[in-house]
Amino acid sequence: MSWASKLVTPYRVEEGEKFRLKDFDPGDTGHLHSKLQAQKLLEQGIASMAELQSKLYAQDRWGVLLIFQAMDAAGKDGAIKHVMSGVNPQGCQVYSFKVPSSEELDHDFLWRTNIRLPERGRIGIFNRSYYEEVLVVRVHPEVLKGERIPPSLVTKDIWKERFEDIKAFEHYLARNGIAIRKFFLNLSKKEQKRRFLARLDDPQKNWKFSAADIHERASWDAYMGAYQEMIVHTATKKAPWYVVPSDNKWFTRVVVAAAIVETLESLELAYPEVSPQKRKELKAARKLL
Ligand code: AMP
Numbered sequence: 218m219s220w221a222s223k224l225v226t227p228y229r230v231e232e233g234e235k236f237r238l239k240d241f242d243p244g245d246t247g248h249l250h251s252k253l254q255a256q257k258l259l260e261q262g263i264a265s266m267a268e269l270q271s272k273l274y275a276q277d278r279w280g281v282l283l284i285f286q287a288m289d290a291a292g293k294d295g296a297i298k299h300v301m302s303g304v305n306p307q308g309c310q311v312y313s314f315k316v317p318s319s320e321e322l323d324h325d326f327l328w329r330t331n332i333r334l335p336e337r338g339r340i341g342i343f344n345r346s347y348y349e350e351v352l353v354v355r356v357h358p359e360v361l362k363g364e365r366i367p368p369s370l371v372t373k374d375i376w377k378e379r380f381e382d383i384k385a386f387e388h389y390l391a392r393n394g395i396a397i398r399k400f401f402l403n404l405s406k407k408e409q410k411r412r413f414l415a416r417l418d419d420p421q422k423n424w425k426f427s428a429a430d431i432h433e434r435a436s437w438d439a440y441m442g443a444y445q446e447m448i449v450h451t452a453t454k455k456a457p458w459y460v461v462p463s464d465n466k467w468f469t470r471v472v473v474a475a476a477i478v479e480t481l482e483s484l485e486l487a488y489p490e491v492s493p494q495k496r497k498e499l500k501a502a503r504k505l506l
């Protein structure tokens with residue numbers, strides 16, 4: 218088993234049925250003892266990722282979709298920034314999904330993410346995703362009302378139906394060569410408070426603070442229930458969730474990097490073979506130089 222797989226195995230959920238969020242400690246740091254040790258592994262991970270990404274791009278067969286979901290201040294943006302720092306921006310596509318626009322609300326809920334899916338050969342990153350449709354939309358019933366779905370279709374089964382649709386959609390993508398990995402950055406309520414206070418105290422962090430964040434924090438328990446249900450119903454072998462301990466940013470980042478390395482390694486990427494015809498062309502080109 219590679220170092221990457223060894224590090225992430227405890228956090229990978231491929232079968233949701235028995236998943237319980239309370240079994241996962243946000244403060245866990247695995248077998249790592251120090252920030253420095255994590256830093257070294259992160260560097261190693263980033264280097265492997267760069268090499269594998271280059272093959273992914275050259276081979277142009279697989280696409281990779283990485284989905285990030287979390288409570289505010291869990292470190293999604295920082296994880297994306299640090300972990301992807303070594304990859305070629307040309308092979309990477311990042312999208313952040315905000316409150317849907319009126320155009321987006323005029324479509325089915327998968328529409329806006331659908332048109333942002335990564336091409337073959339690319340790594341696509343979703344900072345939030347269609348999973349908001351079973352998170353914020355579930356926690357706030359008025360948001361669901363705003364979706365203008367015909368009332369006869371909005372029943373008590375709507376969440377179960379959405380889980381089914383998401384699962385089917387992800388299997389469809391997997392069968393088309395899009396490898397999907399999903400990250401839930403698992404932050405404790407206590408650590409969120411500490412980070413919010415830091416945002417209030419430090420003028421350079423003030424911009425990160427939004428009054429809406431406090432409002433969402435008040436629904437903490439409802440969110441945890443929604444996250445648990447989401448993972449129970451949508452963790453599959455083809456599209457696993459990683460429940461990433463997120464009270465220590467240095468650990469979050471190394472786990473995310475390792476999960477991406479593990480994923481790319483599983484795709485058996487290689488530079489395309491040069492055909493005899495192409496070899497001839499290369500030989501001829503050399504003569505012309
Ligand atoms: P941020 O990522 O902090 O800029 O905030 C984006 C906001 O958009 C969050 O409060 C999300 O809950 C919200 N959001 C994202 N997707 C949806 C959705 N499908 N429906 C309603 N709100 C959403």
Ligand code: MG
Pocket residue numbers: 289427430
């Ligand atoms: Mg925010």
